[in-house]
Amino acid sequence: METEHNVDDSQALLEQVNRALANATPLLIQGSNSKAFLGRAVAGEVLDTRGHRGIVSYDPTELVITARAGTPLAELSATLAAAGQMLPCEPPSFSPAATVGGMVAAGLSGPRRPWSGSVRDFVLGTRVISGLGKHLRFGGEVMKNVAGYDLSRLLAGSYGCLGLLTEVSLKVLPVPRRCLSISLEMDRARALSNLAQWGQQPLPISAACHDGQRLHLRLEGGEGSVTGAHDRLGGEALDPGFWAELNEQQLAFFDVGQPLWRLSVPNNTGVLDLPGEQLIDWSGAQRWLKSDADAEVIRALARTVGGHATCYSHGLIDSPFQPLPAALLRYHRQLKAQLDPQGIFNPGRMYAEL
Structure with a gap:
């Protein structure tokens, strides 16, 4: 009916x-x-x-x-x-x-x-x-x-x-039986180094974001594994609503201002010298960038580490998605x-x- x-x-x-x-x-x-x-x-x-x-x-x-x-x-x-x-x-x-x-x-x-x-x-x-x-x-x-x-x-x-x-x-x-969000103060380089190491260990991390000053983590799983990871990592309690605000681009970082770019880069990519303000997500594999730099400058930087860049500011450029190589475009x-x-x-x- x-x-x-x-x-x-x-x-x-x-x-x-x-x-x-x-x-x-x-x-x-x-x-x-x-x-x-x-x-x-x-x-x-x-x-x-x-x-x-x-x-x-x-x-x-x-x-x-x-x-x-x-x-x-x-x-x-x-x-x-x-x-x-x-x-x-x-x-x-x-x-x-x-x-x-x-x-x-x-x-x-x-x-x-x-x-x-x-x-x-x-x-x-x-x-x-x-x-x-x-x-x-x-x-x-x-x-x-x-x-x-x-x-x-x-x-x-x-x-x-x-x-x-x-x-x-x-x-x-x-839904995981337990979810705990924590925040640790550390710089960008140390955060990326730690995330690379933790990625090789059985830690119940299900989200990782660095805002420039602090590394935010979400731990999910059984009661014992989450408690054990928290005891090991330490950190201050973080409002779990942070992750929804990040996901929906409601954090202050995403406020209207400079053009917004999303850079997708390989795992374990180190600190990138990007022209503007950046937010690290996906344990380092996703970099959000607010920048007035030329599109080709941003995309060239992404390409040097094997990544690509997408413009999230509508109408800014004619090709928001990074242009495809000739062979791949042919398949498309x-x-x-x-x-x-x-x-x-x-x-x-x-x-x-x-």
């Missing part, structure tokens, strides 16, 4: 896609628009997924939940929390109205990412309307791969450029041509060539 919180609107979505194909009309896929600031602007007819919503199935004993793309992420999280479970990748919302489809399309993960995995790692299966006007199912509700590309996981982080996601099945996990274009031959889905959202 359909209610206002559980509506299968897939037929209407399929009809809109097929009309767009018939008329060669580009489509701007959106849910709540909470992540519209990421990527390039898209000119097209709006395709709103929010009418297609609801939890399709959820079996806490199987650790799998299936939801329609327009389902509010907050609703899915509340359903899991009521059963003592969670999405371990901690996807940020940036809005109370953020949707499950937008979560997968953006593929963004929170502070627990290095220890639990990304959004992509928890996608088991999807239903997708392709650029051939077909409503297809990929994967399933168990952890398995399919021949060729794992299309369900390719959709994570594709920003709607490969097809219209209508439904997703996700692996979930129990071939995949786009296979799944969206007319190029109607979010054209140019990630790269002008797509």
Whole structure:
């Protein structure tokens, strides 16, 4: 039975896609628009997924939940929390109205990412309307791969450029029995050195951030392991709400000012001399940077350590995502041509060539 919180609107979505194909009309896929600031602007007819919503199935004993793309992420999280479970990748919302489809399309993960995995790692299966006007199912509700590309996981982080996601099945996990956040005073170099060492040891760290003066850690697991780690590391108590504020970019660091960049760098990368104010996340693998420096300067610095940089300030530059090498761009274009031959889905959202 359909209610206002559980509506299968897939037929209407399929009809809109097929009309767009018939008329060669580009489509701007959106849910709540909470992540519209990421990527390039898209000119097209709006395709709103929010009418297609609801939890399709959820079996806490199987650790799998299936939801329609327009389902509010907050609703899915509340359903899991009521059963003592969670999405371990901690996807940020940036809005109370953020949707499950937008979560997968953006593929963004929170502070627990290095220890639990990304959004992509928890996608088991999807239903997708392709650029051939077909409503297809990929994967399933168990952890398995399919021949060729794992299309369900390719959709994570594709920003709607490969097809219209209508439904997703996700692996979930129990909430840790104990969670404790602590803060230790130390400089950036010492923090990165300690994190590199601790990463080789059985410490129950599930988040690590350095704000320039202090290293903030989250310890999660059994009572004994968390208590033991706290006794060993010491530190002052930290408000656990810090991690949600970091994840949702609500810390003072993220206040409007200089352009915001996200640098993804290899684990164990040391101190980087970056032109601006920086915040270290993901135990050093993610560096947030506020800087007026030229985009190529920032990206060149990221490349020197084997990383890349994404601009989070909308409209600042034409290519917010770091341009792809020629060979990789060719693969992206071939995949786009296979799944969206007319190029109607979010054209140019990630790269002008797509």
